[in-house]
Amino acid sequence: xxxxxxxxxxxxxxxxxxxxxxxxxxxxxxxxxxxxxxxxxxxxxxxxxxxxxxxxxxxxxxxxxxxxxxxxxxxxxxxxxxxxxxxxxxxxxxxxxxxxxxxxxxxxxxxxxxxxxxxxxxxxxxxxxxxxxxxxxxxxxxxxxxxxxxxxxxxxxxxxxxxxxxxxxxxxxxxxxxxxxxxxxxxxxxxxxxxxxxxxxxxxxxxxxxxxxxxxxxxxxxxxxxxxxxxxxxxx
Numbered sequence: 001x002x003x004x005x006x007x008x009x010x011x012x013x014x015x016x017x018x019x020x021x022x023x024x025x026x027x028x029x030x031x032x033x034x035x036x037x038x039x040x041x042x043x044x045x046x047x048x049x050x051x052x053x054x055x056x057x058x059x060x061x062x063x064x065x066x067x068x069x070x071x072x073x074x075x076x077x078x079x080x081x082x083x084x085x086x087x088x089x090x091x092x093x094x095x096x097x098x099x100x101x102x103x104x105x106x107x108x109x110x111x112x113x114x115x116x117x118x119x120x121x122x123x124x125x126x127x128x129x130x131x132x133x134x135x136x137x138x139x140x141x142x143x144x145x146x147x148x149x150x151x152x153x154x155x156x157x158x159x160x161x162x163x164x165x166x167x168x169x170x171x172x173x174x175x176x177x178x179x180x181x182x183x184x185x186x187x188x189x190x191x192x193x194x195x196x197x198x199x200x201x202x203x204x205x206x207x208x209x210x211x212x213x214x215x216x217x218x219x220x221x222x223x224x225x226x227x228x229x230x231x232x233x234x235x236x
Contacts, residue, residue, distance in 0.1 A: 044070045047093040047184070049086070049164070050105040051077045051112065055193050058105075062198070070097060076112030076160065077104055078131050079167035091173050094184060102168065102184050105198070106161040107191040113157050132156070135163045158201060161188040165203040170215045 027034045046069040048058045058064075058071045072089040079086060093099045106113075115122055116132035136143050139159050146152040165188040168174050177183045188203035 038067055042067050042070075042097065044068055044093075044097055045100045046070065047090070047097075047099045047102040048072070048105060049077055049079065049103065051075065051107055051110060053107060053110065056105070056107050056191055061191055061196065070099060075125065075128055076110055076116070076132055077106050077164060078128070078160075079104065079164040079171075080131055081167065081171065087171065087173070090168075090171065094173055094177050099184055100182075101187060103187045103189055104161050104164045104168070105189045105191060106157045106164075107193055108154050108157055109193050110153075110157050110160075113160060114153055117153060117156055132160055135160050138163065158190055161190055161201060162203050164188070165205065169205055175216065 024035075031037075044067060046062070046064065048062065048069050048071045050056055050058055050071070050073050052073045052075055058073070059066075059069060062069065070089070070093045072086055074083070074086070081087075090102075093102070112125075112129060113132055115125070116129040117136065122129070136156065143152065143156060143159070146155055165186050168186055169178075174184075174186070186203070186205045188201040190199045190201060191197075192199065
């Protein structure tokens with residue numbers, strides 16, 4: 001590495017450390033016990049499943065602070081049933097932290113969505129983007145009917161969020177949670193980078209019930225039966 005490159009790298013990291021120390025002092029000035037309270041544990045209300053895009057800072061756009069939101073991010077905010085990272089986060093958030101709301105948050109201008117809509121190859125990521133191409137296949141008639149490319153991509157961002165919320169309902173983690181009292185609510189949101197506004201897509205999460213005979217499990221069915229019996233007073 002050239003000397004000037006090393007100096008630039010050291011300088012940029014020093015800026016990060018300075019920012020951190022400034023943040024610490026600001027928090028202590030507002031609440032001297034702030035970090036002591038955080039150190040005792042977390043009880044977040046929200047799980048945020050979003051895109052890795054650097055322009056979409058989860059806490060900033062939702063107005064939440066440390067300890068309020070559990071976060072998982074990946075390219076194009078996908079919920080993939082073979083992604084052990086996502087599933088581990090989801091299970092921990094639902095079964096241990098008992099979050100109240102789960103948000104899948106996409107954003108207009110998503111590079112992953114645009115790449116998936118194209119016919120180009122980008123390398124390893126193509127395998128990941130196939131999940132978005134599947135969204136196009138599911139909604140091909142609507143997608144192809146939009147002739148304006150920008151509007152087409154914006155709609156694909158929305159359709160992708162809708163399908164990822166539905167993918168959540170296919171997991172046994174969510175299916176089992178829905179049979180228990182006070183299950184987490186599922187939401188699909190889209191962030192508009194151009195104006196900073198979050199839009200609620202009001203994704204209906206009960207639509208998957210039509211396919212319960214396909215995606216349901218014996219455990220979730222048993223949990224539903226127990227819950228019904230308990231409600232009827234058959235179980236003490």
